[in-house]
Amino acid sequence: MESSSAASGGSTRREATRQKLYEAAVTLIAEQGFSATTVDEIAERAGVAKGTVYYNFASKSVLFEELLRHGVGLLTASLREAAERTAREGGGKVDALDAMIRAGLVFIDRYPAFTQLYVAELWRTNRAWQSTLMVVRQQAVAVVEGVLRDGVAGGEFSEEIDVSLTASALVGMVLVAALDWKSFQPERSLDDVHAALSRLLQGRVSGCR
Amino acid sequence: MESSSAASGGSTRREATRQKLYEAAVTLIAEQGFSATTVDEIAERAGVAKGTVYYNFASKSVLFEELLRHGVGLLTASLREAAERTAREGGGKVDALDAMIRAGLVFIDRYPAFTQLYVAELWRTNRAWQSTLMVVRQQAVAVVEGVLRDGVAGGEFSEEIDVSLTASALVGMVLVAALDWKSFQPERSLDDVHAALSRLLQGRVSGCR
DNA sequence: GAATTTGAACTGACTGGTCAGTGCAAAAAC
DNA sequence: GTTTTTGCACTGACCAGTCAGTTCAAATTC
Incomplete structure (x- = not known):
């Protein structure tokens, strides 16, 4: 039955948040560099709670x-x-x-x-x-x-x-x-x-x- | 008698420490990036106390x-x-x-x-x-x-x-x-x-x- | 030329703030 | 009813920048 997943890679909702986080992270890190970019900033720009970042990625570097x-x-x-x-x-x-x-x-x-x-x-x-x-x-x-x-x-x-x-x-x-x-x-x-x-x-x- | 300075650009000792700091900073920042490199590391690699960095440069970014x-x-x-x-x-x-x-x-x-x-x-x-x-x-x-x-x-x-x-x-x-x-x-x-x-x-x- | 003064250069412990990552109960989405 | 997200308080490590004090070589005095 494959439960609720879209064709290949896990639930759609989760995938959407991950995408939002990618987009937020990419611009911030391009502007400021990795170390100068905080997880709080990434979460804020993605319009997501900080906890969500850690629900979706093990750490900042993994993201x-x-x-x-x-x-x-x-x-x-x-x-x-x-x-x-x-x-x-x-x-x-x-x-x-x-x-x-x-x-x-x-x-x-x-x-x-x-x-x-x-x-x-x-x-x-x-x-x-x-x-x-x-x-x-x-x-x-x-x-x-x-x-x-x-x-x-x-x-x-x-x-x-x-x-x-x-x-x-x-x-x-x-x-x-x-x-x-x-x-x-x-x-x-x-x-x-x-x-x-x-x-x-x-x-x-x-x-x- | 012009006191203790060398011919042109300020005291030699100072210039030498600045040079050491440049050399230390350039390799560390190349390896790790600006934000990930600490002033303590730079000072340590240059063989100098942290205070000396701030005696010679107004701030990390100025350096x-x-x-x-x-x-x-x-x-x-x-x-x-x-x-x-x-x-x-x-x-x-x-x-x-x-x-x-x-x-x-x-x-x-x-x-x-x-x-x-x-x-x-x-x-x-x-x-x-x-x-x-x-x-x-x-x-x-x-x-x-x-x-x-x-x-x-x-x-x-x-x-x-x-x-x-x-x-x-x-x-x-x-x-x-x-x-x-x-x-x-x-x-x-x-x-x-x-x-x-x-x-x-x-x-x-x-x-x- | 020995004793003293001067001040630029340097030191390193300390402070105040920042930030990655955690914990968790409640809400929302599916 | 399970998965995902939220909100937020909290911790502990880390770090830029400060400052009171030390060093030492050259300059000055005697």
Whole structure:
């Protein structure tokens, strides 16, 4: 009979409160950082009693860790989807990279606070959720690396390229450009930003005389 | 007879303790974040009493702000020097960009903790030192933008490029690649990393078939 | 050149406040 | 009638910032 649960993951009501808590936590932590954000603030912004936070999550750090997992899961899925879509449509690996750049921009456009918070935590050492972060980072970067590797194997990219470093650099390019976009020129359109990054990717800035 | 001070900037002893405090603070804050790092920890690692911190800096945030200013000052000077050197040696703007990439890598190689901490704070809003951070960021990015602008004016780069976005993207490329290098593949050489990024800059990954 | 003074630099115990996490009885939702 | 949420008082640890007192090297005096 499965009692009162929705299809997959537990009761709907509970899921809704958890979602509210995620949303409250993500913006507050993006603004202030993890330690500077209090559980009382999170509860207040979510419109929920403090006790409810602890009814739903074992601790403040657990809430944060699940938030990270949840967010990066969305990003990874989106990147993977973009790569697969171009493959289905018969595009080359350059098109796949370009589509992933766009997917990254769309993600950041939609979840700027999450991105901000993720970047702020990624290279920290000595934190409780460091291992979670590493796992989850690898999932996302692996998608980009996969496309690069396939491109090299298929002769579309030079054999000289360093897959993992290039993947990091591409991620960095999109990440920083997008965060600056959102922070300092939020009025610009996504297409505009995408065009600028495409141009850079294809070496039309400094190569290809 | 000018009493007990050394030539220019206040007593030497004081300057030495401030330096020790900077060094202690930068690593601790890079590891744990600003709020999670206590003044007691900073004092202990610097081998100094807590009171000394407050004798030398008005508050924890002021210490941090001065640290930021100090660090970004070093970076900006280094980028500017790289650009000027290539100009003196008759290199083009592509060479200047390449030299700045190297200068960025050298800086991050030398001050990884500072870089880490800077990235973690850069896109936060609502923090006391936000305005300091903006000013200081602009100084560094402006150097890259200047080279791009000159390159466009001199016909070396396409007129289509978006200067400020491209500058952000380039900074991001170097930043993320270097942080990943230091965090996950620290055994690699700087030349190696530099070569990979040069290749990407010159479009030899996906453009220029 | 020994004795004394000066003051910048430093010390560390202490204070007042903040915050994660708890406990629980009653209400609401399902 | 079970699950979830509420409201709120409470605890104990932790921490930024303070301040009365100490140190010591250079300057001054004798």
